[in-house]
Amino acid sequence: xxxxxxxxxxxxxxxxxxxxxxxxxxxxxxxxxxxxxxxxxxxxxxxxxxxxxxxxxxxxxxxxxxxxxxxxxxxxxxxxxxxxxxxxxxxxxxxxxxxxxxxxxxxxxxxxxxxxxxxxxxxxxx
Numbered sequence: 007x008x009x010x011x012x013x014x015x016x017x018x019x020x021x022x023x024x025x026x027x028x029x030x031x032x033x034x035x036x037x038x039x040x041x042x043x044x045x046x047x048x049x050x051x052x053x054x055x056x057x058x059x060x061x062x063x064x065x066x067x068x069x070x071x072x073x074x075x076x077x078x079x080x081x082x083x084x085x086x087x088x089x090x091x092x093x094x095x096x097x098x099x100x101x102x103x104x105x106x107x108x109x110x111x112x113x114x115x116x117x118x119x120x121x122x123x124x125x126x127x128x129x130x131x132x
Contacts (some may be wrong), residue, residue, distance in 0.1 A: 008032045008121045010101050015126030022091050022130070028084040028101030028123055035105040042075060042086045043116055044097035044128075051100070053114025055086065064113040068094075091130045098125040 014026040041056030055075040074087040102119035
């Protein structure tokens, strides 16, 4: 049973930073894709960044240059470093995983992922 558990959300002021973690268990695929998604109130879930077992990364334009995705394989933990946060970054953030590799266009699509965490709230005030 694959489980993903996010942590690290919270409230920060505009310009601040947060680091989200996603601990993964029960995942035994040798090739995989993992990503971070977010959903603001009244909006659809959107993909913001992803990486795969070939070490390819993808970023949405809205976070390019501010957010960084990384994976600690030894700790089975996916990270999202978020810098220069803005009020429009306020959302519930989810990590997700799926077997196999994805093209950059598919890597940020929520419907491409089968395993999801429960989400963690990030609130950025101006």
